[in-house]
Amino acid sequence: MAYPYVSEHEVRILSKYFGDPKQRHLDTYVERGGYSALKKGFDSGSAEVIETVKASGLRGRGGAGFPTGLKWSFMPKDTGKPHYLLCNADESEPGTFKDRELMRWDPHQLIEGCLIGAFAIQAQHVYIYCRGEFFETNQVLARAVEDAYAKGYIGKDILGSGNDIDVTVHQGAGAYICGEETGLMNSLEGRRGQPRVKPPFPAAVGAFGMPSTINNVETLSIIPHIIQNGGAWYRQYGTEKSPGTKLFCVSGHVNKPGNYELPLGFPLMKLIDEVCGGVRDGNALKAVIPGGSSVPIITAEEAGRCNLDYEGCVEVGTMLGCASVIVMDEHADIVKQVRRMVDFYAHESCGQCTPCREGSSWTAQILRRIEDGRGTEGDLDTLMEMTQQMVGTTICVLSDSVAAPVQSSIEKFRDEYLALIRRGERVGAA
């Protein structure tokens, strides 16, 4: 079976059953060893679960790469209040399509991870906040949750352990900002999906004002494997600081785009050339955005030096983000691509903070003018200066995400901007 594309370089743990529709069924999942990690976790106790996850070195897969075990340990113990585990399934970063696959091919893997996570942080309720546009995914998840309830994997006294955990799938309404953790909480509570001011942090005051932890789909999906096999097992993959495997969503000008599960630290060029079958039509590589649209763009030369782990990306001046590799060949029009990304952020800005609300759309307007051949060189200085004003000055990091592609592209592809400005015409054909 060849889920769209597979590669011999892959280490398929999370994605083992991608492309196999039977895996969605609870019976198949259990037959293949599912829900045994849950029992093991229950038997070992919540402190031991957290220790195992800490030992694995697992880092959050939503983009920030914060150590998951440490995050769980921040949750207060025995507060007498309800605790919540929130699963962030509002995957909407341009270029990212891993969580959707995890949920639609292997929903029980996620549910099992959610249950173990909830047990670890003493939460009685898990909310899976799923992106609104994922209609099929929402249905698959809802069906899986229903089945798991029916077989006693969710609900009261799970597997006779005495643990009560409920799981609710919440369908979002299609706003990127609801993928920001506190925006998600507001949306879940029925408010406007706007990020909250931190502090207080979610571990103290989260969903419904109660202690909450929020994890990405991919993070929670790997949990059953870590509990089953131990932290040391997980560390055999990846690097010292970025252990484990990671799903890479490759899109753009490659011959075989798709999801590939690779150990962290995998060289970027090897991913493009060997895993993805090279750049389309044998064209030269121009640029790569390795972590989703909100991280700085890198040149082909930088891509050659880039290893795909959290540290390796920082070394070449970008970030791993959620490992959404967008590849652009020599025909890509950088200005147009950047403008499209900024348009996206301008459209998705929640509108609270002034620098983001006004800055993102202003940036888009200037870029559009440059694209149309009506720009000036002064515009580039204005763009650099005003986007700098959008970094670190807002409640959440959406406005930083506008600045990253604009600043990095002006620094690295200034010639393309200047060519448009000077000739009033576009380079490239994309």
Next chain:
Amino acid sequence: MAELIKLTIDGHDVAVPRGTTILEAAKTIGAEVPHYCYHPGMSSPAMCRLCLVDVEGAPKPMPGCVTTVMEGQTVHTQSEKARKNRQGVLEFYLVNHPLDCPICDMSGECNLQDYVHDEGREQGRGREPKRVFGRDDFGGDVLFYGDRCVMCTRCVRFMSEVEQDHRLTVVERGDRSIIDTFFDEGLDGTNWHGNIVDICPVGALVSKDFLHKARAWDLEHTPSVCTSCSQGCNIDLHTRDNLVQRIKPRENLDVNAWWMCDHGRHNYEWMNHGDRIEAPLVREDSGSRAVDWKSSLSSILARAGELGNQPVKAVASPFSSNEDLGALAQLVGALGGGETTFRSSRAEAEVPLKGFPTLVRRRDLAPNRNGAELIGFKRVGNDDGFGGLDKVAEHDGILIVLGDALVDQTPDFGSKASLYIYLGTHDSPAARNAHLVLPVTTHAEHEGTFTNHEGRVQRFWPALQPPGMARPAWLVLGALVGELTERSGPRKATDAFSSLSGAVSAFGGITYDDIGTRGAVVNESVSLTGD
């Protein structure tokens, strides 16, 4: 007493209670950190990003409105980093702002204008077409100019947190965000919505009543007290050309904080009436004759001397100041004593401001009912402020009316009185039989005090020139008392008040200096009957 936290702001050592925000702490050294969304009376969303300050050791600039002080912290509000941030944020505000200051009501008192003038860029860099929302009628007294809005959401939060009637919201997102009402419901029927015009930092929310009436810089502001009920909201009277143009609440956390009700806010036209009595009038068979003050007072004294000690009945108004009422009570005493009464209207129900429960539009629809009662006046009549004067109308001794327009009385009122003195702002049919009609000033025209529902004595100051020869009642009555008791009458309001505090124990020991602009509570516990 909360624990004090010591920190340094702009090089000054500051000690403030734990939990104080940097923005509030900075105020203690007189450093005003520019801000829009923060308002001390509401929650802080920290979204305008203008109050970001530079905290040493912090990786990012911190919002001063929500960041609480920490021991040993060093904060800079004027550093290069802080100023550059404000300049940048202000530029963002101007990207879509219409800059229609010449036709904007807020011009001259606009925070955007002020901040940009102080710290904005000399030249704008915006070349793109501006976003246009247009104008919307929000109902009530409020017009919304969406293009001027800085999206601070103070108005939304006032309606949801303070008035607690969710009439406003933000719709859409990103740069399409705009304040809106729910369908056509608007603000009609709410009682406190005028406050959202006050707290709007720019000209996005403007008052229909004040629209294009006056420029802010032409207005004089005079501290005063609202007379529309016994709450005694602290206000400023904004005047131009000797007319009150509008009323704005004046901050006093003990009384009304930053707020006032719409009824009180719009109840000012009466202060501008032109049909005033402008000179003392002597009634003669042939009609009224205007005389000067000296001869009018002499004629009263002469007539009183002729009559000797006759029982006095005095009717006052709860709109009169403590000084006026005190002088009237003393005059009644000097004439041999008698009955002092007043009438006042009471509303059927209170109108509380839910989010600030000590602020209520009170049932007593007059500013000084408590003062009148403390000074010994008895309330008569019904809740409409009518009736209760049957015996007074027929009184055959000395009759003095102060401020009560007697609109329910017949022209025969006081026809049997041996001496009938009417002190008022307007002539009244029931004053036809008055031997003397004396023009007095409104509270907007003289200095004095009212005693509010909780017994707080509060000062007001003259905002308007009195018409013609009208004088404060305390001055007129005090002069008569002075003549009768062979002492000098009060020359200033403060004299009139000290005379009152000497005579009425509830006011004992209180001085104008004690009262200041915040008020001082009387010595006795008071409660308005029937509350």
